[in-house]
Amino acid sequence: MTSLRVKLDALGYPEAESLHVDDDDGVRQLLIWLEATKIRRYSVEERSQLVDAPLDEAWRAYLAALDAPYPPDAGARAQALAWVVGVAISLEYADAVARGAIDAEADPGTEVVAMDEERPGAAVADDASLLADDAIVGAIRALAAALGMPAEGEPLDTLRAACHAVHRRFGASGAAASAAALDELTEAEAVELATNMEKTFPLGFDTGDPLVNRAAAILKLLYVHDLRELQTQINELIVAIQNVTADPKTNSKLGKVGR
Amino acid sequence: MADTRVMDETAEYSLEEQEGYIKKLDANTYEIAKGFVPGMRVPGRFYVNDELRELMGDELRQYTSAKGVGGFVPALKQIANVAQLPGIVRYSFAMPDVHSGYGFPIGGVAAFDMDDPEAVVSPGGVGFDINCGVRVIRTNLREEDVRPIQEELAQALFNHIPVGVGSKGVIPMTMADLEEVLEMGLDWSLREGYAWPEDKEHCEEYGRLLAADPSKVSRRAKKRGLPQLGTLGAGNHYLEVQKVEEIYDVDGAAKMGIDAVGQIVVMVHSGSRGLGHQVATDALIEMEQAMRDDGIDVNDKQLSCARIGSQAGQDYLAAMACASNYAFVNRQSMTFLVRQAFASVFGKSPQELDMSLIYDVSHNIAKVEEHLVDGTPKTLLVHRKGSTRAFPPGHPMLPVDYTYIGQPILIGGSMGSASYILLGTQKGMDETFGSTCHGAGRRCSRSKARREVKYESVLDELAAKNVSIRVASPKLIAEECTSSYKDIDAVIETCHQKGIGRKAVKLTPICCIKG
Numbered sequence: 001m002t003s004l005r006v007k008l009d010a011l012g013y014p015e016a017e018s019l020h021v022d023d024d025d026g027v028r029q030l031l032i033w034l035e036a037t038k039i040r041r042y043s044v045e046e047r048s049q050l051v052d053a054p055l056d057e058a059w060r061a062y063l064a065a066l067d068a069p070y071p072p073d074a075g076a077r078a079q080a081l082a083w084v085v086g087v088a089i090s091l092e093y094a095d096a097v098a099r100g101a102i103d104a105e106a107d108p109g110t111e112v113v114a115m116d117e118e119r120p121g122a123a124v125a126d127d128a129s130l131l132a133d134d135a136i137v138g139a140i141r142a143l144a145a146a147l148g149m150p151a152e153g154e155p156l157d158t159l160r161a162a163c164h165a166v167h168r169r170f171g172a173s174g175a176a177a178s179a180a181a182l183d184e185l186t187e188a189e190a191v192e193l194a195t196n197m198e199k200t201f202p203l204g205f206d207t208g209d210p211l212v213n214r215a216a217a218i219l220k221l222l223y224v225h226d227l228r229e230l231q232t233q234i235n236e237l238i239v240a241i242q243n244v245t246a247d248p249k250t251n252s253k254l255g256k257v258g259r
Numbered sequence: 260m261a262d263t264r265v266m267d268e269t270a271e272y273s274l275e276e277q278e279g280y281i282k283k284l285d286a287n288t289y290e291i292a293k294g295f296v297p298g299m300r301v302p303g304r305f306y307v308n309d310e311l312r313e314l315m316g317d318e319l320r321q322y323t324s325a326k327g328v329g330g331f332v333p334a335l336k337q338i339a340n341v342a343q344l345p346g347i348v349r350y351s352f353a354m355p356d357v358h359s360g361y362g363f364p365i366g367g368v369a370a371f372d373m374d375d376p377e378a379v380v381s382p383g384g385v386g387f388d389i390n391c392g393v394r395v396i397r398t399n400l401r402e403e404d405v406r407p408i409q410e411e412l413a414q415a416l417f418n419h420i421p422v423g424v425g426s427k428g429v430i431p432m433t434m435a436d437l438e439e440v441l442e443m444g445l446d447w448s449l450r451e452g453y454a455w456p457e458d459k460e461h462c463e464e465y466g467r468l469l470a471a472d473p474s475k476v477s478r479r480a481k482k483r484g485l486p487q488l489g490t491l492g493a494g495n496h497y498l499e500v501q502k503v504e505e506i507y508d509v510d511g512a513a514k515m516g517i518d519a520v521g522q523i524v525v526m527v528h529s530g531s532r533g534l535g536h537q538v539a540t541d542a543l544i545e546m547e548q549a550m551r552d553d554g555i556d557v558n559d560k561q562l563s564c565a566r567i568g569s570q571a572g573q574d575y576l577a578a579m580a581c582a583s584n585y586a587f588v589n590r591q592s593m594t595f596l597v598r599q600a601f602a603s604v605f606g607k608s609p610q611e612l613d614m615s616l617i618y619d620v621s622h623n624i625a626k627v628e629e630h631l632v633d634g635t636p637k638t639l640l641v642h643r644k645g646s647t648r649a650f651p652p653g654h655p656m657l658p659v660d661y662t663y664i665g666q667p668i669l670i671g672g673s674m675g676s677a678s679y680i681l682l683g684t685q686k687g688m689d690e691t692f693g694s695t696c697h698g699a700g701r702r703c704s705r706s707k708a709r710r711e712v713k714y715e716s717v718l719d720e721l722a723a724k725n726v727s728i729r730v731a732s733p734k735l736i737a738e739e740c741t742s743s744y745k746d747i748d749a750v751i752e753t754c755h756q757k758g759i760g761r762k763a764v765k766l767t768p769i770c771c772i773k774g
Contacts, residue, residue: 200510201663204653204685227659235456238449246452248595250429254486258423258493258731258774 004078007085011038011092021078024055031062031084038088041065102243131155197221274323278316281335287355287753296339296558303338305353308753311745314702318359332559337364340558346371346378346567348632348639352691354646355753356700356745361387362561365645365701368694373567373627373638379555380572381564382542382579384642386623389538389579390586391496391530392463393669394619395680395766396594398601398612402502402521405769412500412604413727413770419600420498420593421490423731423774428489430592437485441473444584448591455615458591460658462619463648464626466587468580475577476534477541484534484585489592493731493774495698495739496529497671498593500770501678508763511664511682515617517764524766525601525614526678527593528671530623531586538582542575567640576625583624590619617680618667622647622697630692641692649683649695649760668760670751673699673744674728674736675721677767679751681760695760696751699744708743727770736773 008016013033019026032050035042042050042065050058068083096102131137137155144151144158147165151158185193194214201224203217280295289312291303307315318333332340334357341363342351348370357366362383371378405412421428430453432440440447445466448454459466473481491498503522506512517524531538546563549555549571555564565571594616598609605612625642632639650657650666657666665683672678676699687693703711714737721728730736754760 202652224659224662227662231460231659235460238456238459242449242452242456245450248452249431250596250599251431252429254427254431255421255429256425256427257421258426258490 004082004085007082007089011085011088021081027077027081028055028058030081031059034084034088035062038091039066039084272323274320277319277323287757291335291339291342291351293342296336296343298343298556298558299339300345301342301347301350303335303342303353304350305338305357306355306753306757306759307353307357308355308749310749311355311357311753315357331359332561334359334364334366337362337559338367340562341367341369341384343558344369344371344379344381344562344564345555346375348372348637352646352694354691354694354696354759355750355757356645356696356698358700358702358745360644362559362563363642363644366696367644368642368646368691370628370630370639370641370692371567372632373640376566376568378567378640379564380567380575380625380640381562381642382539382546382575383561383563384644385539385579385625386644387536387539388494388530388623389535390583390621391528391535391623392586392590392619392621393526393528393671394462394590394594395617395667395669396525396527396597396614397516397617398523398525398614400523400605400612401519402523402769404605405500405502405523408604409500409727409769412600413729413772415600415604416498416500416597416770416772417729419596420772422492422498422729422772424493426490426492426731426774427486428592429596430489432485432488434481434485437481437488438473440488440588441476441481441581441584442471443467444471444587445591448588448595453588453595454591458594458616458619461616461660462587463621464583464656466584466591466619468583468626470577471580471584472577473581475574476538476581480534480537480541480578480582483537484532487532487534488585488589489596490532490589491527491529491593491772491774492532493735495673496774497526497674498528498597498772499526499671499678499768500524501526501766501768503764504677504767505765506763507765508664508682508761511763512680514660514664515667515680515763516613516615517617517680523769524617525597526669526671526766527590527597529586529590529593531582532589534585535582538575538578542571542578545571545574579625583621586621587619618661618669620647620667620669628692631689639692641694643694645697645700646694647697648693649681649687649691650693651683651685651688654683654688654693664763667763668695670696670747671698672747673741674717674739674771674773675724675726675768676741676744676747677765679747679762679766680764681751681754682763684758684761686757687759691759695754699747699750701743702745703743705738705743708738708740712737712740712742721771724768726768728773729771730773732774739773 005016005019008019015029019030021027035047035050049061063080066087068080140155140159141151143162147162149161149165198214198217201217201221203213203220207213207216277295280292282290282292284290287306287308289305293299293302315335319335322330322333334353337359338351338353352368353364354366354368357364362381369384445454445459445462449456449459501524503517503520506517506520543563546565549565549569550563553566553569565575598614601612601614602609623644625640628639628641629636630639647668648666649668652663652665661667668681668683670679670681681695683693687695714733717736717740718728751762755762
C-alpha cells in the first residue's frame, strides 16, 4: 500500500494518507478525483456515473473505458487501483513534458519507463494472477538466488531486479558472445590479440614476468572500465541535480567591448 | 611594475667567465653550474635549440656590457636566481620557450619541498595572470563546413564574447556570486548550468582548487574581477577557431575525439583578468614585509617570496587558489558563449555539434604535487610560470579517458601561427616534474614590436593566410605579431625531441578573436 500512497501523494491527492483499498467510499472519492483532475476520460456528463452508480458497476465501467487489463473483481482491486494511478502519473508526466517543465530526453526517468515495456517482467506485471502461482514465485526466487541477489520481498520487485541484473551481465555488452568467440580462437590468434592489447593499453610498468604483466594489464583495463562507468554515473547525477539548480542567463546589455 | 633589479656581483665578471658556467649536456640540454650567481642551492637546467641558445647569449652579452645597468635581467640570470631560493629541489628549470619575465623567467619551473620549513612560495613564480591557461573544445564540423561562412562565424563569436581592455561580461553577477565563484570554481559553473559535467571531468584539477579562501582576496581585487567574468581580455589572449592540420598520434587523437585532418576545434586562451593581477600585486607587497621578518635574502628584488608555512605564504596560496578558480570559471563562461555562438550560426545544438571539452590546462600556477625525488616520494610546491603541467599515462590525477595516452598538453601559438596538442610522457615526469613548454614565447618586447611593426601589415599577413580576424583595438595587435614570437614549430620540436611531451595534433587558425 505504501507505494500507492507515495504515488498519490506525488499527484497531490489530499486524502492519500487515509486511503484504504477496502473502503468503498474512499476508493470512490479517489476515482472521482483522478478522473476529474488527471485522467479526464469521461465527458463531464459521464462523470456523474462515478458518483451515482453502485461502486462495483462504476468501477467495472471505468476500467473498461480505460482498457484496463484487470478483471474488476474485489480480489485484484489493489492491483487495478495501482494501475489506474499509474495511468494518471503517466498522463501527468506527459503534460509536464508538453509544458516544458521536464526535459524528457535528459530525464533518466523516461528511460526506466521505456525499459519496463521491453522487459520480460512487464508481461507478468500486467497479469497479476500469475504472481499468485506458487510455482512461478518459486522460480523467481530460484533465479534471484542463482544471480546472488536477495530472494525475499515482493516477487514482482525481485523479478524486475533480476531482469536488470541479467541485462547488465549478459545483455548489450555481449560479454557472453565475446566469451564464446574467445573460445574459438586458436592459440596463435589469442596471443596476437593479447599482444595488441598490451600495445594499445600498456601497463605502464614492468613486473619482470611477461605473464604477470599480461594479467596486470588486463586487471588495469577492467579497472579503467569500472572507473569510466563510475564517472558516467557521477555525470548523470550531476545532470539530474542541474535540472533543479541550473538557470544560465546572459544579458547582452551588460556586455562591453573594450578598446 | 617598474623594473627594480638589484645589481649582483657577477655582473663584474667577463662574458667568457660567465659562459664558462654553462655546460651543454646534449643537443638541446644545458646546465648552469652553481656559482653563476651568488647563493645558488641547485644548478639550473634549460632545454633550447641552437637559435634560442644564441638569443639567450645575446641577452647576457648586452647585460654584461651595460654592467647590469638598465634593461631587464636576462633569462639565464633569472634561471640561476631562482636556484637561490630556499627549499628548491633538484634544478631550476626553463622550458624551450624561455624568456625573461618578472623575477622568474617565463617558461620556468621550480619545485619547493613542502617538508622543508625554510621552503618558499613566490608570486613571481606564478606570474601576474594567475591560472592563465588554454582550453580546446572539439566539434564534429569539417573545414568545408566552416570556410564558406568563416567571416560570419568570426563576427558571431566577436558579438557573443566581450574582448579587449576594459571589456565587461554578459553573465549577470553580484558580489555574492563572485565570492562563490572564487570558492567553488567550475562547480559554480556546473551548478548554474554554464558547464556540462564532462567539462569538469576534462579540466586540470577538475576546475577547482580546494585551498581557495575568498576572505584572503582583497576587496579591490574582487571589484576588478566582478564585471570582467566571461571576458577574454587583451594582450596575448585570444579565441581561435582552428582546423586540424596534422595528426601525429592517431590513437591519442582518437581518444581526444579528433579523428580527421580538417576537423574544426575552438581554442580559448585567457586567465584571471584584473582579479589575478591584483592578487599578485597585493601579495608582492605583503611578502616584502614577510621577507624582512624572516630574514630571507634574494638576488633580485622581483623574487619576493615567503615561507610556505608563514601567514603571508598561506594567505597567498589561498588567494591564488581563488584567482585560479576565477580563471577556470572565466574560460568556462566563454565556452558557454562559444557554444551559443556556434549553435546560432550552424542551427544545431552544441550537443549535436559534439562541442565537448578536450582539456583545460593552466600555465601560470603553483600546485602541491607528489613527485619522486631521487627515488623518494616527496610533496612539492611546483611553480609553473609559462609552463604547462604534462602528466604521463597512468597518473592518478588524469581523467579516466586519458589514462592510456597521458595528459593532453594544449599549446597555443601566437596570432596566426600554428598551435599544438602534445601528450604527457614518463620522461617529462622523471625529468621536469611533469612540465613542458606553454607556447612560442616572446622574442622581442611589446614596445619594440610596436615600434617596428605596422598593424596594417599584420592584418594583411593574416588575410593572406585566409584567417578571419576580429580585434577590439587593432593598434595593439602589432605587439602580438608572429615575428615578435619565437618559432612555435621549433619550440615544439625541442620538447618532442627532449621527450618532455610528444606531438599528437597540429592545429592552424581559421578565425581569430583578440582583445
